[in-house]
């Protein structure tokens with residue numbers, strides 16, 4: 001990627017799996033380099049994306065603790 005290029009911010013839907021649960025998140029951020037068209041994720045975008053992924057992980061954790069804890073044995 002071109003460090004000096006002005007990256008174009010984009011959003012996409014990403015699919016994840018956590019503890020056997022599949023989930024998808026809309027508006028996951030990434031950027032495209034206008035010079036070479038490579039896709040990159042900036043550190044700030046990674047931070048925001050990961051915060052949202054962690055939220056989902058916590059939801060799944062909560063789901064497990066309340067409903068499916070016996071299946072974790």
Ligand SMILES: [Zn+2]
Pocket residue numbers: 001002003005033034035036037038
């Ligand atoms: Zn580039």
